[in-house]
Amino acid sequence: MKGSSRHRLDQRAFMEQMRECRDKGYLLSLKQIGSGTFSKVYLACATHERIQHNLKLSSDLQGKRHTIVAIKIVSMAKAPMEFSRKFLPREISSLNATYKHLRCPKTAETYQNNQRSYLVLELVARGDLLEHINTVSDLRCCLGLEEEEARRLFWQLVSAMVHCHSAGIVHRDLKCENILLDDRGLLKLTGPHFCSWPDPGHQPSQEAYLLPPKHSTSPHYPSGPKQPPEPLSLHPAPPSPSSCTSLPRLRLCQLYWIEETLLSTLECQDLIRGLLQPHPHARLDLQQVAAHRWMLPATHV
Template sequence: MKGNGRRKLDQQNFMEQVQECKDNGYLLSSKKIGSGAFSKVYLAYATHERMQHNSKLASDLRGKRHTMVAIKIISIAKAPVEFSRKFLPREISSLNATYKHLNVVQLYETYQNSQRSYLVLELAARGDLLEHINAVSDHRCCPGLEEEEARRLSWQLVSAVAHCHNSGIVHRDLKCENILLDDRGFLKLTDFGFANRSGLKNSLLSTFCGSVAYTAPEILMSKKYNGEQADLWSLGVILYAMVSGKLPFKERQPHRMLQLMRRGPTFPPGLSPECQDLIRGLLQLRPRARLGLQQVATHCWMLPAAHALFRTVLVSALESQLPAPMDDAEPSEDSEHPAAGHLPRPRLWPGARAPGGPPERRNVGFSGLGLRSTVAASLGIGTSRQLLSLCSMSAIRNMPGHYLLN
């Protein structure tokens, strides 16, 4: 009886959320695409009426040629007071501050009532980087991504983090689970729940947050830390995970993790010396010894990605200018729930392929990799683009990461 009662309550709550979304111009589906300690993320559709009243939403979806969004629903009743008063406003503020970057997930709008807060976000339909690494590893029967793909994704991630830092935002929870891929293979940095404004360039923070496997050693040692330098350490862990299919240091206890960090990472056979050098440069115990974002962007291992990404962005920009009908029409209101059982198959431009692996996502893991979700190891309170010109080199300044080379 208790189980039935709980299910009825959950169904009632969900139907309330469906109505609240409808009242605000969105058709919520029953397809859950993510969850957190106090939140759930659902696939939803923006109505034409809503798009007429939200220019930010309309301009972005026009380029994507569909009406799908992701709606993050946060339970105010279940969340601690500190979360609602401190961390949620920081997340919204950070997303607003980093708006309009190709590799940062877009926040279109928010609305709330006494029970719930709603964040209407850009949809990244291909899931997170952790799932992608494991799926590609299974497909290749070899742990990790090929260096070419890891390079391309790393360039986009560095571009996103540089944009955040230049906007005065430090992420503080960079990890594979907080990096998404959209249907064109573009990387999208998300989940700014632990983000903070860095303030002065050399100001120090003291909040102990993040996930142990990705957390900088100075944070594990309970020292005050520079948020930008801590993010750089996490970038090194993510790059190692991409090319090796596992985490460089794996321990649940902070003091044991520190012992592994002092020994340094062990690299898999066949990894290029240039990639090893970049990872070592980021995984430096002393924060000030770590490579800065400018050095990372101009590292010899990274440079080939700039030219490849420029071509990719150009094709995407050209595609967005083509007049074409929406691929996914708005569902009728008398349907049971839009897209209740599945996500539409991602569309790719001619000649493109899903990054590094099969076109369909699979919820699988390469059993020998050791690359798994770090939710259990989380710390803290819980776990209109321009058309680029081929004729002018100045167009490079319109591509993600241009400010890295200024």
Template sequence: MKGSSRCRPGQQTFMEQVRECRDKGYLLSSKKIGSGAFSKVYLAYATQERMRHNPKLSSDLQGKRHAMVAIKIVSMAEAPVEFSQKFLPREISSLNATYKHLNVVQLYETYQNSQRSYLVLELAARGDLLEYINTVSELRGRPGLEEVEARRLFWQLVSAVAHCHSAGIVHRDLKCENILLDDRGLLKLTDFGFANHSGCKNALLSTFCGSVAYTAPEILMSRKYSGQQADLWSLGVILYAMVTGKLPFKERQPHRMLHRMRRGPTFRPGLSPECQDLIHSLLQLCPHARLDLQQVATHPWMLPATHTLFHNVLGGVTPEKTMDSKFPAARELGMDLGPSGPLLQLQRPQRPATRPTSVFGVPKLSEAHLRRGTASAELELCGSHFETADLQ
């Protein structure tokens, strides 16, 4: 009886959420696909009536040929004031500012009451990049992705980040866990809780945020930093993780992490010199020495990506016909379209004191993938700084 009574408040809350979603035109399922410090994310279905009244939703779901969405429900009672008044609005604002890019998770709408805030998000049902790297590594019997697959995914990530930067948005929490894959194998950048919107390109920031394994050294040294240059460092870490199956620098303590960063990354035998050069060019201790996004997009390792990407992902449609609508960041980038070791799985980095196989190589939709389908990781207070909480 005691166990039954303990379940009742949670069941009652869930039924309230079901009713509130139904009132807005969404059928909330009981399948939880993500969670954070102050939120839960559920698989849901948009009704035909709701799609008639929401152009964003209808246009996107018609292309997907399904009615599934992810609804992130934030408990305003559990969330601290700074989260509800600063970080959640910042996430919503960033998603609105980056709307309609193929490689950024779409926010369809939001609604709220005194108890909860609801974010209706695009469903990316095949899990995150970390899971994908580990799955492919196991299938291959060696760590990391093939370079051609890493290139395909990394191109999409660069496109997404370039789109964000062109809109004045710096992400500040780029990591494998915040990069999702949809049922077509397309990459989707998510979790804009740490994002910062600045109209000034050279504005310097001071907030310590992110995961130590992906965080730029200038942030670990508590210096003011450029959000764009910090994102570039994180891109280097992510590319290294893609092609090696592990993180380049892994220490719990920031001072030890800085020591490893100064030594630089090591590479497994067989990795192309061009890929190694791109990673080295992003993982530069001096922020100004890092390649910018246009230089990344035109790097020799990246150049085979454009036509291969469009052939594999878009079914042979030529880049010239789809670039502006599907990959606007290529125009923004100024693109002209005419320590090796045993098999190691990437581990989710400890909380801080942290360059494709083709689309048909993506593992099929699984129960584990659905559990982690989409949504932003949450923020939680810890000591004197914010950190990201892993989705469980």
């Protein structure tokens, strides 16, 4: 399809989205703040009438000096059937289940038609954690955050994960892009559409290694593999960086690089090592993470 024809179709689709949002009481803007494989996220303003008739929206905006929300628009035409029938309903259910926790974004409402699904979300204005880390790294001329800030954010992440687990939800796609920061620099955990509900009595292991290989969502994520190391046959010799060209080798590199590259305290290294244990029974769970000595204030370590 030629570029001009594609542009006209995109314009027509966006006009339809504006109309559908307006009919529901939201004024969609041209400002796009995020995107996914089958979705785009735009800024929008909630009308006074909509705020009055939606208690969740009214509660979310209470105390704020604006009526701006984020609207995630999912293209049902582009998404495969499995996504529409399984992953999208799972995402909506997860958002509703974690609605009341401070470290999870609030969802005012959802609505859909044959073409699109709309998720009206709390605006988390400062972007994702990866952007923040890169900005701070540039200012410091040193890679990463100060350890005190990392501890503060990690505490909030652990709190969010404890809440998710208490609601029977396992996130399964933890990464910096799925961690947002609000105006006060407080953390909000997003990206729950790969969640699952463990069997009754099941104790989720540490999230970063929970996925079975065929369901890994971000296998080449720069901070390390998102698949469990259980299926791997660990090699006794440390691999060289140049050999990390496959996922198994990449996982080995990650485990061996902890001691080589981290510029953090020994307590922090010990915590990370506990999270990356190859054997699930040796891996720290959330309760152990929360009680780890690195999680205490620096004056108590």
